[in-house]
Amino acid sequence: MIRLCRLENETLSSVATKDINISEVSEHTVEIITNSGEGAQKCAQIFGQTCAKMGNGVWTVEIIPAEIEPPHHTVTSTSGNIIRFGTDKVTNWGDQSKLAVAFNDQVLLSRHRLDSLHDNCIILQESLWENHEDEDIRRMYREAMEEMSSKNYRFVNVPIEEEALKIVSNPSHGKNMFALGLLAEIYQRDVSIIERQIAHIFRLKSQKVIDSNIELVKAGAAWARENLDFQFHIPSVPAEEERIVMNGNQACGLGSIAAGMELCSMYPITPATSVSHELAEVIENYGGIVHQAEDEIAAAGVAIGASYAGKVALTVTSGPGMALKTEFIALAIMVEVPLVVLDVQRGGPSTGLPTKVEQSDLLSSIYGQPGDAPRVVIAPRSIEECFHSMVTARRIAETFRTVVIVLTDANLATGVQQFTRPELDVRWQQGPIDQSPVPEGLRPYEWDPKTGMSRRIIPGMPGGAHTVTGLAHDELSLVSYHPSGNELGMRMRSRKLAVFQSTLMPPEVHGDEEGDLLVVGWGSTHGAIEEAVDRARAEGRKVSSCQLTFLSPLEPGIKDIFSKFDKVMTVEINYSDTVGDPYITEETRRYGQLAWLLRAHTLIDIDCWTSCPGQPLRPKDIYQNIIAKLEPSQDIEIGEAS
Amino acid sequence: MIRLCRLENETLSSVATKDINISEVSEHTVEIITNSGEGAQKCAQIFGQTCAKMGNGVWTVEIIPAEIEPPHHTVTSTSGNIIRFGTDKVTNWGDQSKLAVAFNDQVLLSRHRLDSLHDNCIILQESLWENHEDEDIRRMYREAMEEMSSKNYRFVNVPIEEEALKIVSNPSHGKNMFALGLLAEIYQRDVSIIERQIAHIFRLKSQKVIDSNIELVKAGAAWARENLDFQFHIPSVPAEEERIVMNGNQACGLGSIAAGMELCSMYPITPATSVSHELAEVIENYGGIVHQAEDEIAAAGVAIGASYAGKVALTVTSGPGMALKTEFIALAIMVEVPLVVLDVQRGGPSTGLPTKVEQSDLLSSIYGQPGDAPRVVIAPRSIEECFHSMVTARRIAETFRTVVIVLTDANLATGVQQFTRPELDVRWQQGPIDQSPVPEGLRPYEWDPKTGMSRRIIPGMPGGAHTVTGLAHDELSLVSYHPSGNELGMRMRSRKLAVFQSTLMPPEVHGDEEGDLLVVGWGSTHGAIEEAVDRARAEGRKVSSCQLTFLSPLEPGIKDIFSKFDKVMTVEINYSDTVGDPYITEETRRYGQLAWLLRAHTLIDIDCWTSCPGQPLRPKDIYQNIIAKLEPSQDIEIGEAS
Amino acid sequence: MSSLAISLLDLEADAGVCFEAEDYQKRPGKWCAGCGDFGALNAVKRLLAKEQLQPDRMVFVSGIGCSSRFPHYVNAYGFHGIHGRALPLASGIKLARPELDVFVVTGDGDCVSIGAGHWIHAIRYNMNMVVMLLDNNIYGLTKNQTSPTTPLGYSSMTSPHGAQLPALDPLQATLGVSNASFVAQTADWVPAHLYATLEAAYDHPGFSFIRILQRCPKFTPDIFEQAVKDPARTELLVHEDGVDPPGLEKLYEARREHDPKDIDEARSLARRDDMIRLGVFFRDDSLPVYEEVRAVPKVTPQEKINRLNKEFERYAV
Amino acid sequence: MSSLAISLLDLEADAGVCFEAEDYQKRPGKWCAGCGDFGALNAVKRLLAKEQLQPDRMVFVSGIGCSSRFPHYVNAYGFHGIHGRALPLASGIKLARPELDVFVVTGDGDCVSIGAGHWIHAIRYNMNMVVMLLDNNIYGLTKNQTSPTTPLGYSSMTSPHGAQLPALDPLQATLGVSNASFVAQTADWVPAHLYATLEAAYDHPGFSFIRILQRCPKFTPDIFEQAVKDPARTELLVHEDGVDPPGLEKLYEARREHDPKDIDEARSLARRDDMIRLGVFFRDDSLPVYEEVRAVPKVTPQEKINRLNKEFERYAV
C-alpha cells in the first residue's frame, strides 16, 4: 500500500478502505495523453463535465499536436487534455499534473520533456509496449523510461488496449472510455452522470455506440477497483446558482449571440476558428449568419459594410488575420462605423506558434494603424468574461461609433471552466436599424463638441442620404482638406476615448491596497496571477495584484493605485529582454507590452516578468518571480524549483 | 515708392535706384499660385534652381490640389509652389509668403484662408478678373478682395494673360514663364541661368518651344522693370563644395541606387509613387528594375522573395500600403531576410489626406505587427539624409538580417533643397549574392548567442539547402514548438536591436547641453524646429533642441540628455489631445507618438506640442509654443500671433 | 415622434414625388474636362430616374480612384471606401439589407489589380448588385501608372518604356469564374448603349458586371481615340436577351447576334481582339444569389432569448 | 577560400553525383496516412531525379496549409511563407534569380481563396515556374472549413448545412486570365499521369499551373472516392503536345484528343462537369515571360558609380 503523503500543499487524510488508500485533497490535476485521434478530448470533456456537475471547480486545457494526424507513437503526436479540478473555484491550469493516463511511452515522454508532470506524478500507462514483439518499440520504451527516471514518477501498468478490445474491435475508439472508467473510479465520480454525458455526446450515433461506450467506462472502473490501491477524494460544494461550462471560444460565440450579433464575418484561422464553428452551428436559429469570406481583409470589409447598413457585425481572427485587417480597421474608425473585432491571440510573430497561447497583440491592437486611429481595446480575464465581453464590446462600439478590439487568447479559447449562467437581457438583442426619418438638418457627423459623439444615420433612413469616406471630412461628411477640418475630426475621434474612460471604474486590487509589490496583468493570466499572489500572501508577503481589462483607454486611477506599492511588475505571456543579458541594459531593454504601455502612462518604473513558452503561465512560475522580485538578492532560479 | 520696412527680422537697406527701391533682405518666401495645369511647378522649379545655382539656400514646396484637374478658377483648383530662399542654408518652408504671383482671385483666396500669406504680402495678381465681362466673375473677385481686406496685402495688378498672349496663343502654356520673368526681375536673377534651365527642361521639345519660353521670361522681366517700383536683393554666398538639388523622393530614389538596390517593388500610392517614377526612369541603367505589383502585399512579398534569393530589394509605400504590408513585414523579421521599407508618410488615418504631410506612422512602424517583431525604424531629417538613409538602411538590414523601415513624409518628398553632392562608394554596390559553398555544419540561423547575429545562406549556395519558415523555428530552421526553442528565437531577434543600438552615438543637442526647455523632434521637422529654437535663443531663452533619427532602437544617452533640462517637449506633425479640453486630463491625454515612446523610455514627464494641419510646421508656430511652454502663465494664443 | 407619425410622414415623402435625372446629382462631378466618368454618371442618373429609385434606399459603394469618387456626386447613400475593397463593403451592405439597391463603382486598378481577389469572389457570390468597372486602362488618381488593363507597350510613369505584358482582359477573367451571371461591355462614348446596358444590369437578379470603356483625356487620350472616331471598329452584340438600344444602327453597322446564354461563345468573343465588342456577353438569371441562399428567418428578440436560454442547457453543469 | 578552390569544389560536387528520387526526400512527410500530398511529393521526387536537379539550385515555395508543408520534406532550398502569398514570394525569387528552378506548392484555400489576387496576376506575369495546386476541396490544416472549391452542399465546420455556392473551378478561372500559358489537371491517385504532367510542366517555359485533385482522407474522404473507384468517370485529354503516359490506356478507357493550343475548346472542356478530365488543357510556349521581358544587362559596381555620378549632373547646382 502506498501512502500518497508526498503530495504537498494538500489536506491529506488517508482513509484505508480495504486495501485502498483514499487521500482527501483539495484539488488535483490529471492529464490524459494519447496519440492524436484516440479520443482524449471526449474522455476529458466528459470527465470535466462530470466534475463540474458534482460541484467541483474545473479547468481543462487541450494538448494539441502540430500536425493534423501525426504518425502515432511519436513525441510529436501527443494529443490530450489536462483537467484541473478542486473543491473551490479553479481559475487556471495550475502547475503540474499529479496523475496521468498515457497511451504510450512517447507521448508521455513529450509531456515529461515539457516539465508538465509533477515530480511524484502517478502514471497509469498502457502495458503493451514494454514487452512488445517489435524490438524497436521495446527499445524506444526503455529509452523513454530511462529518460524519465530522473523524476520520482510512480508507474502503474494498465492493459488498456487489451481490456478495450474485449468490448470493441477498434481500440482507438474505445481506449479513451476505458481510461475514463479508470479516472471515474480513482476519483469516485458519479457513474450515472457519466452515462448521461455519454448519451448526450453520442446522441447522433446509434444506441449501440452509446452502450459500448458505457460498457467501456464500467470496465475501466472495474479494473481500477480490482487493481489499484489508491484513490483521491476531492470534496465538492454544490453550486448555489445555476452554472454552465464551456471553453472561451464557445463563450465568445454564445456571448455574441447574447449581444445580438447578426453577422460573424471571418476567415478560418487557429485558434479563433472554433468561435465561428460554434456560431455556424447555431446562429441561423437566431436570424444571423456566419460568413466565411475569401480572406481576412474581405471579412473585415463585409463586417464593416453590414454594420454601416445597420446589422450588428463581428469579425473574428487571430494575429496574422489582424495584420491583414489593419487597413480596414482604420477605415471603420475614420467613418465611425461600429465594429467588434475579436482577436484570439496566438504565438507570434508571423505564423509563429499557431495553436499556442501568447499575449503579444496588445501594442499592435492599440497602435497598429498608420495615422491616428483611436479605438477601444479590452481583454476578458476569464471564460465567463469572454461571454460578457461580447455584450460590452457591442455596446461600446455602438455608443461611441468606433472599433472595439477584444483580445482573448489560446488559453481562454480552449480552456474549459464553469461559470454562473448569464442572465440574458432582451435589450441586448435590439438591432440598431432605425428607419425613422432623419431629423431635418442633422449632419452625418454631428459631433458634440464636448464628447465627439454623434448620432448614427443608417442607409434607408429618409432624408439622410450622404456619402461616408475614409478621406478627411467635416461634419457633413464632405471631403475636407482644410487644416482645421482635419484637426477637428481627429480631435473628435480621440475625444471619444476620454469620454469612454470617464465611464470606467478604477481596477480592483486583489489583496491589500498597499505593499511591497503589485503584480499587474491583463486578460487570461488573471487566475494564475491571483493564485500565485495568494500563495505569496499566505506566507505573509506584502504582494497584491491588479488585472486590467480595459487597455485602450486604460482604466482610471492606475497611477494612484501603483504609487502605493514599492515595486510594480507586470506578468505577461509575451517577450521582454532580460537586463543583464549581453547588451541588455535598463536603456536597451525591450519590455513586456503592458509594461511598456504603463510606463508611458504612469511614468513609474514598472518592471516585467514575461515568458512566451507557448503555454499558459503556471502559478508556481509566477510565484517564483514574485519572490525573486521581492528578494532579488536571493537569486532564485526561475522556473526550476518544484 | 513703398518702403518695405514692415518686413521684420530682416536686414533692410533700401537703396533707391531711379524709382526702384531695392530692399536687401537675408531671405524671402515667394509663392506662385495658379490653377492646376497652368505650369506653376515648372516656373518654381526653374526659379528655385536658379536661386540655388546663384548660391542661395533654397527650399521649395508644392501646393497640390485634391483633384487631378479641378475646375479652374475655384478655391479647390489651387496648384502652385512656395519657394523660400536666402543667403544662408534654408532648411524648411518657413512661415508665410512675402510675395505672391496669383493667376486668379480664387486660388489666391484659398491661400489666404490657409493663412499662408504674410500680413504685408505683396501680391502680383492677374488683372483680368476685376473688370471681367462676366458679372459672376466680377462678383467673385469683389467678394474675394473683400475677404482678404482683413490683411495688409499690397496688390499689384499685372496683365499676365494679356502679355503672354502676345507671345503664345494658349496662355495656359505661357503665363507661368511670364511670371518667372517677373520674379527674375524682382530678385535680380541671372537670366542666362534661367535660359539654360529652360533649354534643359524642354530638351525633348522643339527649339521653338524653348525660344518662346525664353521670350516670355524676358517679357515678364521687362514688364516688371517698367512697372514695379520695388526689388529685393538677397545676397548669396557661392557654395564651396559641389552641390545638387532635388526633392526627397528623388533623393530616396537616387539614394537607393547609390545603395546598390536592384529591385524596387511597389504599388502606386501618393506621396510615395514618385520615388518609383524616378527609379523607373533610370534604374535599368544600373541593372535593376522597378516592379509594379498587383497590390502592396505582393509588392512586399516580391521584395522579400528577391532579397531571400540575394538581390538587394526595397519596397516603397505610404500609410495605407504600410497597413497592407504588416503581415509580410513580420515574416521578413521572422525568417531574418533583410528588407528595406520606405514609408513616405501622409495624413491619416485611413485614406486621410493623401497628398499632405503627417508624422503619424511612427508607432505603427514600431509596434504594428501582431507578435513580437523587433525591427529598425529610422527617419531622415533632411533631403540630404533621405539620400544617405537608403545606404544606411541597406547596411543595417543586411548586417542584422532584419527589416529597416525608413520614415520620410510628404514634406521631404516634395520639398526641394540643395545639398552637398554625395561621395559615392563602390562598396555600397556590392551584391550580397555569394555562391561559395556553405561551410560544413553552418546552420541557417547560427545565432551568436551574445549578439543574435548569424550568417546568411542564399539559395544557390552549395551545401546550404534548407527551408525557412514563419513558424517558430530553431537554429536549423526546423519548426520548433518547444518553449525554449521559441524563446531562444525571440531572444535572438530582439538582441540584435540592442547590439545595433550599441553601435550608435547619442543624438546631438542643438544649443546648450542644459537649459529650461529641450524641444525634441524626429524626421522632417528638423529645420523648422532648429529655426524656431534659434529664434528663441536669439532672445536669450534657454532652449535647445534634439532631433532623433533612430526611433527603434532609440539612440543611446537620451535620458541623460533630457535630464539636463527643466522641461522636455516633443514637436510632431501628428495628433495629441490638449490638456484642459473637455474630458482631457493628464491621465486621459493621448500624446504625440514620439512623446509617448520617450515617456516609456525615459520615465520623464515629456510634454508635446503637435499639430496635423496637413502641411509642414512653421517655425513661428513652433516658436510660439516654445514660448508658451516656457511661460505658461502668459497664456499666449497659439498659432494666432503674427 | 410617435411611430404613427413616422409612417404618415413616410407616406407623405413617397406621395407624388417624381425624380428627374438631375435630382440624382448631388453635386457637380469633379473630374477633368472630357473624362468618361461623366458619361457614366449621366447614364446612372437616367437609370435612377427611369426606375424612380428613392435616394434613401440605394447605396453607391466605391474604392479609391478618380472613378471611385462617383458616390460623392450621386444623391443617395454612399460609401467611398478604401482602395480595392469596394466589393467586400458592398457585399456586407447587401447581405445586411437585401432590400437596398447597391451600386458599385470601381476602376481598373481598384478592381482588377489590388481588388482582384475580391472581384473573383464577388463574381462567384453573385449578390444582386450592379458593378461598374470604369476602365480607363490607367491609374488616374495617382497620376499615370500602368494598370493591368494598360495595353502592351503603352507607357506610363511606372513603365516609361511601355507596359511589359499583354493587358488583362476583365471580360474573359469574369467569364472564367464559376457562378458568373451577367457580363457586359459598353463605352462611355456611346451613351445610349451605356444606358441600355445599365438598365439590363439593373434588371438582372444577381451580380451584374459591366466593364465600361472609359476615356481618360488626361493620361490615356489616345487609347480609345480610334474607337471613338471610327465606329467601324466596334461591333455590337445584339440579342433579344441582350441590349440593343434604338438609334445606334446607323453609326454602328457591325452587329452580331449573340445569345447571352452561350458561355462558350461569350468567352470566345471576349478573347478576340479584332474589334471592340459592346453588349451583353453572358447572362443567366437562374444562378444562386448569395444573399438569397443565406437568407434566414427573422427571430424576435424575446424568441432569441428563449432559444439561447435553451442552448445553455447543452452547457449546463 | 580562393575562388579557384571554390570552382574546383563546385566541379567536384557536380562530378559523378547521381541523385536517386529518395535523395530528394529531406525528411518524412508528416501528413495523415493516405493523404494525397504524399503522391505529389513522390512524383516531384521522380521528376527531380529524372532531371538530376541540384538540390542547391532549386527553391520550393509555399504558403500555409497541409500542402504548404511540402518544402520541409524536399531536399532543396525552401520558403514556407505565409498564407496565400506563395506566389509573390516565388515571383520575387524568380525575378531575382532566373537561373534557379522555382516550384510552388499551394492549397485550394491558399491559392484560390486568400491568394486569389496573386494567383490571377501570377498567371498573367507568366514567370517560368511550376505551380502545384493541391486541391482537396477543403481547408485541411485548420481542420475542415469550406474552401472555394468545396462542392455545393458539402458540409464543413463553417458550413454545417453544406456549401452554399457552386464550387469555383480553378481551371476555368486560370484559362480566363490573359497570358495564361500552361494549364493542366491531374490527380494524386494516378501517379503516372501526375508524374507525366509534372514533366510537361517543367518542360514548359512559363507559368505551369497544375491543379492536382488531392484526396484528404481526414476531412473529405468521400469527395474523390467515386472517381478513384470508378475510372470510367475520368476522361484523359491526350495529344502529342499534352501528356499521355503509357500504361493508363487499360484503366482509363475514356480518352479525348484535345489540342492544348485550342483555348476555346480548353475552356469549354473545363466547364463541363460530366466527367473528371485529366490532362493538359492549354499550353502556349510562345507567350511573354515576365523575368525575360524584364531582364536588364548586368552593370559593374564601378560602372554604376560612374553612371550615377553622371546622373548627378542633372541635379547639379
Ligand SMILES: Cc1ncc(C[n+]2csc(CCOP(=O)(O)OP(=O)(O)O)c2C)c(N)n1
Ligand atoms: C492601399 C492603397 N494603395 C494605393 C492607393 C493609391 N491609389 C489611389 S487610387 C489608385 C489607383 C487608381 O486607379 P484606378 O482604380 O484605375 O482608378 P482611376 O483613378 O483610373 O479611375 C491608387 C493606386 C491607396 N489609396 N490605397
Ligand SMILES: Cc1ncc(C[n+]2csc(CCOP(=O)(O)OP(=O)(O)O)c2C)c(N)n1
Ligand atoms: C493570414 C492567415 N489566415 C489564415 C490562416 C489559417 N490557415 C492556415 S492554412 C489555412 C487553409 C488551408 O487550406 P488549404 O490552403 O486548402 O490547404 P490544405 O491544408 O487543405 O492543404 C488557413 C485558413 C493563416 N495561417 N494565416
Ligand code: SF4
Ligand atoms: S485623370 Fe483621367 S480618369 Fe481621372 S478625372 Fe482626369 S480624365 Fe478622368
Ligand code: SF4
Ligand atoms: S488533413 Fe487532409 S490534407 Fe491535411 S494532412 Fe490530413 S489528409 Fe492530408
Ligand SMILES: [Mg+2]
Ligand atoms: Mg483606371
Ligand SMILES: [Mg+2]
Ligand atoms: Mg485544401
